[in-house]
Amino acid sequence: xxxxxxxxxxxxxxxTTLTNLSQGGDWRTWAEGGLVGLAIGLTILGIEVAFGEWLxxxxxxxxxxxxxILFGVxxxxxxxxxxxxxxxxxxRATPEAALALYTRSHLLLGLIVTVPAALLVGGTMYxxxxxxxxxxxxxxxxxxTEFAEKELELARSIxxxxxxxxxxxxxxxxxxARNLPARWVAGDFYDVFRLGDGHVGLVVADVAGKGMGAxxxxxxxxxxxxxxxxxxxxxETLRHLSARLASELSPREFVALAYARYDPLRATLxxxxxxxxxxxxxxxxxxxxxxxxxxxxYPLGIRRDIAYQWRTVQLGPGDRVLFxxxxxxxxxxxxxxxxxxxxxxxxxxxxxxPPGEWLDALFARLxxxxxSTLEDDWTALVLERT
Numbered sequence: 001x002x003x004x005x006x007x008x009x010x011x012x013x014x015x016t017t018l019t020n021l022s023q024g025g026d027w028r029t030w031a032e033g034g035l036v037g038l039a040i041g042l043t044i045l046g047i048e049v050a051f052g053e054w055l056x057x058x059x060x061x062x063x064x065x066x067x068x069i070l071f072g073v074x075x076x077x078x079x080x081x082x083x084x085x086x087x088x089x090x091x092r093a094t095p096e097a098a099l100a101l102y103t104r105s106h107l108l109l110g111l112i113v114t115v116p117a118a119l120l121v122g123g124t125m126y127x128x129x130x131x132x133x134x135x136x137x138x139x140x141x142x143x144x145t146e147f148a149e150k151e152l153e154l155a156r157s158i159x160x161x162x163x164x165x166x167x168x169x170x171x172x173x174x175x176x177a178r179n180l181p182a183r184w185v186a187g188d189f190y191d192v193f194r195l196g197d198g199h200v201g202l203v204v205a206d207v208a209g210k211g212m213g214a215x216x217x218x219x220x221x222x223x224x225x226x227x228x229x230x231x232x233x234x235x236e237t238l239r240h241l242s243a244r245l246a247s248e249l250s251p252r253e254f255v256a257l258a259y260a261r262y263d264p265l266r267a268t269l270x271x272x273x274x275x276x277x278x279x280x281x282x283x284x285x286x287x288x289x290x291x292x293x294x295x296x297x298y299p300l301g302i303r304r305d306i307a308y309q310w311r312t313v314q315l316g317p318g319d320r321v322l323f324x325x326x327x328x329x330x331x332x333x334x335x336x337x338x339x340x341x342x343x344x345x346x347x348x349x350x351x352x353x354p355p356g357e358w359l360d361a362l363f364a365r366l367x368x369x370x371x372s373t374l375e376d377d378w379t380a381l382v383l384e385r386t
Contacts, residue, residue, distance in 0.1 A: 043077055072115040163179060164193075169386075170264060171264055173385055175202070176381070178359050180379070182374040188379035189222055190205070191222055195261065196230055198264070199261040199263050200264065201225075201226065202260040202383060204257070204258050204276060206276060208253055221257070221300070233270065233272075234261050234310045235308040235310040241300055242300040243304040246302070248301075256274060256275035256300075256326075258272070258279060259273075268314055269312065269314075271310060272308050272309070272310040275298060277326055281315075281319065281321055282319065282321070291321070293310060296309075318385065320358075323383075324380040325376075325377060327374070327376035328378055328380065331374075331376075332371045333369065333370050333371070339366070339370055348362060358382065363378065
């Protein structure tokens with residue numbers, strides 16, 4: 001506002017000097033011009049305050065044109081209003097002498113000079129205000145983006161702490177898992193937990209969607225699953241978890257999840273599946289078998305009363321079971337299509353490397369065969385009988 005008034009004063013001084021050429025650069029002329037310019041600036045500011053909100057509601061194509069018309073009219077009115085008291089105060093002229101200035105030639109010259117000057121002042125004021133608003137909006141967006149990134153970093157850090165260690169081992173088994181989010185936080189998750197009967201619970205899941213919403217569902221499902229799994233078979237665990245999630249999730253939300261109970265003493269795996277790709281049984285000879293489960297395969301949370309079924313797999317020494325989400329076989333190749341299950345299977349290496357290195361090698365080969373940008377989360381867990 002201060003800059004606008006300064007511009008107005010200088011412009012008014014120039015206007016009055018031009019309309020009083022006979023007086024040259026006398027100080028009184030410049031004083032008159034400053035006061036007249038102040039009147040012009042205040043008039044324009046008054047127009048902006050009075051009509052600013054109304055002008056912003058106009059179509060963009062009309063907004064600036066109407067504003068400039070108002071500035072031009074307002075500037076000339078400010079010139080007329082400010083001329084009379086200015087001459088009386090500065091030159092000590094009588095009211096009759098001041099009124100004598102309002103001649104046709106004087107007003108015409110004032111109109112010719114004042115309207116462009118008012119447009120200049122009003123346009124400058126409007127431009128500066130728009131620049132100030134845009135700068136304030138940019139700063140606000142930057143602050144919001146910085147705050148959101150910090151929140152996402154915190155959420156990602158919390159999510160990582162919710163997941164068990166990437167590599168675990170016990171008597172008769174070794175486990176490794178990897179989780180690569182497509183965004184800051186993942187909707188996929190895995191879990192490994194001990195059960196009271198000595199079994200080891202293994203979970204790999206894919207929550208519908210990505211980002212914060214999916215991660216919150218993931219945290220909820222992961223928190224309750226070990227309690228539900230205690231004392232229940234794999235199929236019973238999925239049935240109870242699905243009934244619980246059905247009452248909590250919206251119709252478009254669900255969780256695809258594979259759950260297995262591994263008995264380290266007998267080297268048997270009890271498996272149930274609710275919508276996740278079939279895990280692969282990889283023998284030491286390199287034979288890969290998809291472990292399909294009979295019965296319904298609906299994801300958890302779709303319905304309350306789904307009767308899931310289970311199967312048992314016997315693992316030989318050195319055999320591995322690979323659990324994975326659909327982000328791996330659906331990874332996009334440079335040609336634009338998904339890589340598919342057969343090509344993913346061909347990327348599996350021999351089983352001599354430790355499970356963690358084996359998974360890292362699989363992910364590295366998959367990245368090399370697909371696009372560099374993840375369109376979906378990648379999550380995999382491998383169980384090895386030692």
